[in-house]
Amino acid sequence: MALSIELNRSAKRSIYRQIAEQIKTQISTGRLPAGSRLPTVRKLATDMGVTRLTIQSAYGELQADGWIESVVGRGTFVSERVQPQTLHSSIGHCLTSDGILSDMFEVNKVIGVRSMAIAEPDSDLFPLDEFWASLTRLRPKAAELFGYTPPQGDPDLRVEVTHLLRDMGIGTTPDDVVITSGVMHGLTLATQALTQPGDAVLIEEPTFIGYLNILRAQGLRPIPVPIHADGPDLEQLEQLMAHEKPALYYTIPNFHNPTGQVWSLAHRRKILALAERYNCPIVEDDIYGLVSFDGSPMPTLRSMDDGNRVLYLNGFSKALMPGLRIGYMVVPEQHKEDLLRLRRSNDLCGSGLNQRALAHFLRDGGLKRHLRRIIPVYRQRRNSAMNALTRYMPSAVTWARPKGGYSIWLTLPRYFPPGELYRMALQQGFVFTAGEAYEMDQDEEFEYLRLCFGNQTEEGIWAGVRLLSEIVRREMVEGGRRNGESLRA
Ligand SMILES: Cc1ncc(COP(=O)(O)O)c(C=O)c1O
Numbered sequence: 001m002a003l004s005i006e007l008n009r010s011a012k013r014s015i016y017r018q019i020a021e022q023i024k025t026q027i028s029t030g031r032l033p034a035g036s037r038l039p040t041v042r043k044l045a046t047d048m049g050v051t052r053l054t055i056q057s058a059y060g061e062l063q064a065d066g067w068i069e070s071v072v073g074r075g076t077f078v079s080e081r082v083q084p085q086t087l088h089s090s091i092g093h094c095l096t097s098d099g100i101l102s103d104m105f106e107v108n109k110v111i112g113v114r115s116m117a118i119a120e121p122d123s124d125l126f127p128l129d130e131f132w133a134s135l136t137r138l139r140p141k142a143a144e145l146f147g148y149t150p151p152q153g154d155p156d157l158r159v160e161v162t163h164l165l166r167d168m169g170i171g172t173t174p175d176d177v178v179i180t181s182g183v184m185h186g187l188t189l190a191t192q193a194l195t196q197p198g199d200a201v202l203i204e205e206p207t208f209i210g211y212l213n214i215l216r217a218q219g220l221r222p223i224p225v226p227i228h229a230d231g232p233d234l235e236q237l238e239q240l241m242a243h244e245k246p247a248l249y250y251t252i253p254n255f256h257n258p259t260g261q262v263w264s265l266a267h268r269r270k271i272l273a274l275a276e277r278y279n280c281p282i283v284e285d286d287i288y289g290l291v292s293f294d295g296s297p298m299p300t301l302r303s304m305d306d307g308n309r310v311l312y313l314n315g316f317s318k319a320l321m322p323g324l325r326i327g328y329m330v331v332p333e334q335h336k337e338d339l340l341r342l343r344r345s346n347d348l349c350g351s352g353l354n355q356r357a358l359a360h361f362l363r364d365g366g367l368k369r370h371l372r373r374i375i376p377v378y379r380q381r382r383n384s385a386m387n388a389l390t391r392y393m394p395s396a397v398t399w400a401r402p403k404g405g406y407s408i409w410l411t412l413p414r415y416f417p418p419g420e421l422y423r424m425a426l427q428q429g430f431v432f433t434a435g436e437a438y439e440m441d442q443d444e445e446f447e448y449l450r451l452c453f454g455n456q457t458e459e460g461i462w463a464g465v466r467l468l469s470e471i472v473r474r475e476m477v478e479g480g481r482r483n484g485e486s487l488r489a
Contacts, residue, residue, distance in 0.1 A: 003022075003038070003039060004026075005023070015050055016058040019054070019055065020058040020062050020459070021462070021463040023038070023058070024062070025114070025429075025463045027078055028112050028428070029428045030428075030429070034078050040075065041056055059076060066111040095434060095436035096437070097210075097216075098216075100433065101210065105118075113429050113430070114429060115455070116431065116456060119257055120318070120454055120455050121378075121406070123455070126321050130361065130364075134360035134366070138353070138360065145356050146352070151343045151348060151349045153178060153179025153328070153349075153350065154350075154355035154356050154359060156356060158174035159174050161179070161362075168290075169300065169303040177328055177331075178328065178343065179326065179328050180315070180326075180350070181326070181327070181347060182322070182326065183287050183315040183317065184210050184214075186315070188346075189329075189339055190311050191215070191218060194283070197220065198220070200220075200221045200246045201223065201246055201249075202237070202240055203223065203249075203250050204227045204232055204256070205224035205227065206440055207250065208252060209433075211285075212438075212439055223240055225237050227259065229400065230261070231261075234274075237274060241274055245278075246280055247281070248281045248283050249271075249275065249280050252284075252287075253271075253286070253298065253301060254292075255402060255403065257287075259400065259402075260401075260403070260407050260409060268301055269304070271301065272304060272307075272310075284300060284301045284310050285313050286312065286313065287313070287314055291375070292375070292404040293382055293402075294403045308334070310332070313328070314328060315328060316358065319371060320370065324358060325354070326354060326358055380458060381454070381456065381458055384458040388465035389410075389465055389469075392465055392470075394472060394476055397411070397472060398410070406453060410450070410451060411447075412448070412476075413447075418436050419434060420475075421447070422434035422436070424475065428467060430468060432450060432468065451468070
């Protein structure tokens with residue numbers, strides 16, 4: 001079958017990756033259905049004027065990821081495991097924070113769909129061998145590590161975490177650190193420790209959708225505060241703290257999820273001053289703090305707090321590997337016993353083996369080496385996403401350049417009923433995070449979406465952004481015609 005592939009020979013991006021990504025797009029959009037035969041390596045190389053090695057590399061990558069299969073003596077085919085069509089019936093129907101989170105996990109590992117929906121690092125960049133070496137070194141202690149671990153966390157890991165925190169400007173002792181099963185678990189415990197059902201909780205609008213789920217599960221009342229480029233709207237924050245008497249304020253000051261923004265120093269000072277004046281605990285989520293592309297991030301609220309008012313959370317899901325399921329909290333003395341009691345009644349304790357292996361890895365400098373290796377890669381991916389958006393998106397669509405983390409927040413004129421763009425993209429084998437997941441007040445004028453670039457190669461980002469832009473452009477023009485408006489798009 002004839003493939004239509006356009007190469008940009010002057011781009012820095014490798015030719016084989018451009019070919020692989022365009023074949024993926026044709027598969028995910030259904031132009032190359034499961035079972036389609038691909039041209040032979042020799043034919044495609046001749047047609048495209050590239051070497052056979054280039055085509056072999058592209059096919060090799062597609063095969064390794066399960067998109068195509070080679071059958072000896074018969075040829076190369078689109079894999080029968082490619083299944084974007086079967087997905088359409090089961091996902092895209094429940095546009096709540098939990099519904100869309102559930103979609104994200106369902107779609108993420110499906111072969112044949114390009115997902116830019118989850119803010120996650122790329123598994124191809126995980127330091128697997130180094131981490132495995134840490135595990136292997138623990139073999140003599142395996143019996144001990146397969147027993148229960150202290151609920152507060154492995155002592156060696158708590159020591160290593162205090163060293164990491166010291167490098168981030170947070171002075172603390174292992175005694176103040178509680179290890180959790182991921183930051184989500186820490187947020188669940190911290191919120192429960194600080195609230196009673198029915199309490200008001202201040203959140204940023206938009207905020208991490210997992211936190212909306214925690215609030216719902218614990219019967220708490222979310223009170224949104226709007227955010228600007230440099231932080232929450234301070235006037236509204238003050239009014240809400242004064243009138244709603246919130247039990248806590250949940251904030252993500254570094255590389256905010258989903259907007260990618262960073263709170264200014266002036267905002268941080270004011271947030272702490274307001275928390276002090278209105279006696280409002282702060283839950284600071286710094287999970288993206290180490291994924292910083294343009295220099296050091298701002299000092300954390302915890303490092304600027306002299307009133308023991310900030311409960312600080314971080315973890316290893318974004319800077320290392322989410323499957324470790326390890327996070328940590330720096331806990332003000334007055335909350336420590338409550339948190340440990342909740343931890344014991346919740347999951348008792350974490351996995352000793354994982355925690356001790358991570359302690360080894362950190363002590364050996366594994367995280368620092370890993371960050372030195374991955375930050376330039378993710379910076380390049382961020383740059384590619386910015387360039388692709390500028391190149392392909394209609395001018396009416398806007399976004400901000402994230403200085404860290406994995407998310408880009410797009411604002412579009414509202415030409416689509418809620419969920420329509422999400423479902424349309426899904427039918428084209430492409431997934432992003434629909435703005436509806438953030439459960440913000442319905443906006444008549446704008447709609448929002450989040451694009452995550454961490455788990456895609458640069459070529460994948462270009463292909464994904466291009467596909468989404470084509471859908472947006474087409475629908476904006478159609479929508480404009482339907483509405484009888486003239487468009488600048
Ligand atoms: C802001 C924020 N906090 C917490 C989490 C959950 O982290 P973990 O995987 O460590 O539970 C996420 C995951 O996306 C996040 O974006």
